[in-house]
Amino acid sequence: MQQLQNSSSSNQTESPVTAIQSWLVSQLSDVLSIDSSTIDVKQPLTRYGLDSIDAVTLVGDLEDWLDLELPSTLLWDYPTIEKASTYLVQEFDVSV
Amino acid sequence: MKELKQYQLAERLEQALGNPSDPKSRMSFHQTAQLDEAESFPEQEIDWLYNWQLQHYYIPEDCGGRFKSFEEFVAFVRVLSRRDLNIAIAFTTLFWSNLAWMAGTEAQKQTLAEAMKKEHVAMCLAYSERDHGSDLVGGSVTAQKVEGGYLLNGEKWPINRATISQFVFVLGRTDPAGGNRGLTLFMVDKRQLDPSQYYNLPKIKTLGIRAADMSGIGFNNCFIPESVRLGEEGQGLEFALEGFQITRSLCAAFAQGATDTALRTTLNFALSRRLYNKTVVEMPHARRTLANAFIDILTCDCVNIGAARGFHVAPEQFSVWSAVDKYFVPDTLERAVNDVSVVLGARFYMRDEHDWGVFQKMLRDNAIISMFDGSSVVNLHALILQRRQLAKKRARRQPKQIAAIQARLAQSFSLTQPLPTFVPQKLELFSRGADDVLQGLETMLEELGQLQAGGVAPDILNQLRSFGQIILEELDAQDALIAESAFEHGHDQSFESFELAKQYCRLHAATACLLMWLHNRQVLGDFFAQGEWLVLALHRLLAPLRASLKPMPPVYYEHAAQELLRLHAEDKLFSIVPFQLAKSSTQETHNHATAPELQLL
Numbered sequence: 001m002q003q004l005q006n007s008s009s010s011n012q013t014e015s016p017v018t019a020i021q022s023w024l025v026s027q028l029s030d031v032l033s034i035d036s037s038t039i040d041v042k043q044p045l046t047r048y049g050l051d052s053i054d055a056v057t058l059v060g061d062l063e064d065w066l067d068l069e070l071p072s073t074l075l076w077d078y079p080t081i082e083k084a085s086t087y088l089v090q091e092f093d094v095s096v
Numbered sequence: 097m098k099e100l101k102q103y104q105l106a107e108r109l110e111q112a113l114g115n116p117s118d119p120k121s122r123m124s125f126h127q128t129a130q131l132d133e134a135e136s137f138p139e140q141e142i143d144w145l146y147n148w149q150l151q152h153y154y155i156p157e158d159c160g161g162r163f164k165s166f167e168e169f170v171a172f173v174r175v176l177s178r179r180d181l182n183i184a185i186a187f188t189t190l191f192w193s194n195l196a197w198m199a200g201t202e203a204q205k206q207t208l209a210e211a212m213k214k215e216h217v218a219m220c221l222a223y224s225e226r227d228h229g230s231d232l233v234g235g236s237v238t239a240q241k242v243e244g245g246y247l248l249n250g251e252k253w254p255i256n257r258a259t260i261s262q263f264v265f266v267l268g269r270t271d272p273a274g275g276n277r278g279l280t281l282f283m284v285d286k287r288q289l290d291p292s293q294y295y296n297l298p299k300i301k302t303l304g305i306r307a308a309d310m311s312g313i314g315f316n317n318c319f320i321p322e323s324v325r326l327g328e329e330g331q332g333l334e335f336a337l338e339g340f341q342i343t344r345s346l347c348a349a350f351a352q353g354a355t356d357t358a359l360r361t362t363l364n365f366a367l368s369r370r371l372y373n374k375t376v377v378e379m380p381h382a383r384r385t386l387a388n389a390f391i392d393i394l395t396c397d398c399v400n401i402g403a404a405r406g407f408h409v410a411p412e413q414f415s416v417w418s419a420v421d422k423y424f425v426p427d428t429l430e431r432a433v434n435d436v437s438v439v440l441g442a443r444f445y446m447r448d449e450h451d452w453g454v455f456q457k458m459l460r461d462n463a464i465i466s467m468f469d470g471s472s473v474v475n476l477h478a479l480i481l482q483r484r485q486l487a488k489k490r491a492r493r494q495p496k497q498i499a500a501i502q503a504r505l506a507q508s509f510s511l512t513q514p515l516p517t518f519v520p521q522k523l524e525l526f527s528r529g530a531d532d533v534l535q536g537l538e539t540m541l542e543e544l545g546q547l548q549a550g551g552v553a554p555d556i557l558n559q560l561r562s563f564g565q566i567i568l569e570e571l572d573a574q575d576a577l578i579a580e581s582a583f584e585h586g587h588d589q590s591f592e593s594f595e596l597a598k599q600y601c602r603l604h605a606a607t608a609c610l611l612m613w614l615h616n617r618q619v620l621g622d623f624f625a626q627g628e629w630l631v632l633a634l635h636r637l638l639a640p641l642r643a644s645l646k647p648m649p650p651v652y653y654e655h656a657a658q659e660l661l662r663l664h665a666e667d668k669l670f671s672i673v674p675f676q677l678a679k680s681s682t683q684e685t686h687n688h689a690t691a692p693e694l695q696l697l
């Protein structure tokens with residue numbers, strides 16, 4: 001079981017899905033220099049100008065954070081923050 | 097020099113073709129100049145290559161072919177390319193078959209392998225579109241699902257061998273919504289299509305490779321059966337990007353062949369042209385210019401031969417290695433050819449003077465290598481997007497990983513070590529921050545530090561150690577800069593980040609040179625082992641990063657020039673593996689290597 005550390009939100013009651021979502025939102029707002037409140041987790045990442053290789057390198061950052069090896073096309077297959085987070089929790093048993 | 101079996105095929109092909117300076121030989125400069133002027137496709141020459149069964153070396157052994165290693169492959173592509181890039185490129189579109197070897201079913205692989213061997217088929221890669229260029233995801237050729245297959249619609253342009261080929265690897269949009277999973281790759285046998293459902297676009301007039309079949313292909317509700325789909329729907333982009341990793345590294349060999357000829361024909365001139373009571377080659381400026389081009393060729397050998405071998409050892413890192421190789425080698429060699437043109441003087445610009453005008457032809461033909469199959473900017477961009485992770489991974493290396501890197505580097509760079517079979521399925525969209533070459537730098541420097549002076553002059557060893565230290569300092573500084581700077585996404589990368597990526601390539605190349613030398617000092621002959629060339633190569637690579645570097649001893653350049661003249665006189669390839677080229681049947685051979693050394697003041 002993977003423990004989420006260094007989560008941008010240290011809220012103890014946060015579910016793993018929400019923790020991954022907030023991490024992805026904060027990464028994306030960093031990378032794209034946009035306000036995190038403008039990011040909708042249900043919108044495809046490409047909507048925010050994230051191109052195919054960006055999406056792959058973001059998986060690399062996720063791997064570092066979770067200390068897990070993930071499929072490089074994860075964000076192609078689950079192209080919204082919501083879908084990717086749910087998939088990660090279901091498939092990799094990630095927990096806070 | 098030890099026998100290196102992986103170069104025997106290239107040598108055999110070379111001998112079978114004969115010396116290209118001899119107008120009577122096949123694919124001579126005389127003949128290929130005529131084909132180029134007439135802009136006519138080199139059909140007979142390509143037939144000859146099929147009859148020689150060269151296509152078998154594009155097919156992996158487990159598919160019934162004779163492909164053994166990319167090191168062997170780049171060596172024979174170089175032999176073709178030094179004669180004529182029209183022929184080399186037209187025949188080598190066969191390397192798109194790698195898409196089938198990577199993504200095809202057993203049945204698809206067998207179909208293609210049999211067709212290549214028995215029916216002598218050719219193929220093209222149809223990715224680009226007039227309105228979308230490098231933006232593959234933006235492509236508008238569609239593949240709509242219908243009963244039993246797909247309907248293709250739209251045009252692909254500009255495509256090399258779009259018309260004169262039997263197979264086309266075409267990327268089509270299967271998901272109307274687009275996106276990274278919206279593309280699918282198909283391996284279409286045009287002979288099985290209804291001819292009324294597709295058409296070819298007219299020949300495009302180009303600056304170089306004028307004899308090429310540069311055209312395009314259009315589809316009009318064109319039915320293709322489901323059996324021609326490679327992989328699953330939506331895997332097209334993944335296959336395209338991974339396939340490029342293979343072909344981009346191989347492209348460097350085109351530039352290497354072209355540069356050999358550009359330098360060789362210039363030497364023919366510089367050795368015979370007399371001015372002010374001396375030959376051009378005796379004039380210090382010309383001599384240094386030629387020696388520098390030779391050093392550039394040796395540098396590019398270290399990068400490209402290392403990469404060709406690395407495919408077998410660390411395929412998962414090729415999103416980085418192939419980007420470095422495809423940017424660095426063609427770019428460096430294009431500049432080398434331009435520099436050498438100064439020595440050839442007015443004749444560099446003439447289409448039928450001096451060796452049938454082969455210099456200007458190589459100059460024109462070679463100019464496309466850095467542009468097609470992912471241009472220099474596209475490759476640098478691919479590197480930029482991975483740069484932050486490269487820095488992170490390097491900072492986090494553990495001793496166990498370092499030992500593994502060292503072992504992989506020894507296998508990638510020792511030309512006498514056997515290589516494992518290449519497994520294309522191991523290619524990855526990104527390297528997860530790994531680049532053995534630069535991440536093995538410190539251990540390589542330790543080895544260099546421990547090297548006893550036996551066989552290597554102490555001055556050389558000291559100089560190499562000091563250059564190695566500079567590579568490390570520059571890399572550390574660059575990594576620190578990357579860690580501090582804000583990360584830009586996608587296509588908003590600054591001009592400066594491209595410059596930094598170029599520097600990364602320089603450092604990668606410099607380290608590849610050191611690795612090649614360390615691992616082959618006992619293998620590649622005295623000139624190679626002595627290491628003066630390596631000092632010069634590192635100086636050339638590092639001087640733009642360190643303005644304070646002192647000039648190198650003139651005697652090193654003189655020895656490089658002597659070696660160049662020896663290889664020229666003996667008809668040997670300008671390379672770290674200078675194998676025997678076909679000798680001329682008519683030309684008298686001068687042994688310039690025994691000529692007295694230039695007086696050094």
Ligand SMILES: Cc1cc2nc3c(=O)[nH]c(=O)nc-3n(C[C@H](O)[C@H](O)[C@H](O)COP(=O)(O)OP(=O)(O)OC[C@H]3O[C@@H](n4cnc5c(N)ncnc54)[C@H](O)[C@@H]3O)c2cc1C
Pocket residue numbers: 220221222223224226228229230231253254255256257302310464467468469470471473474477587
């Ligand atoms: C001789 C020849 C043979 C070819 N053969 C084939 C073939 O067989 N099959 C095939 O599919 N295509 C082929 N091409 C097409 C070639 O690969 C495309 O031309 C290429 O994709 C670039 O497209 P473009 O020129 O339309 O440039 P665009 O993609 O429109 O780019 C224009 C400019 O935008 C900038 N740019 C683009 N991308 C980036 C980036 N990532 N980062 C920063 N800047 C960027 C660069 O300055 C670039 O030059 C061939 C082209 C030629 C000339």
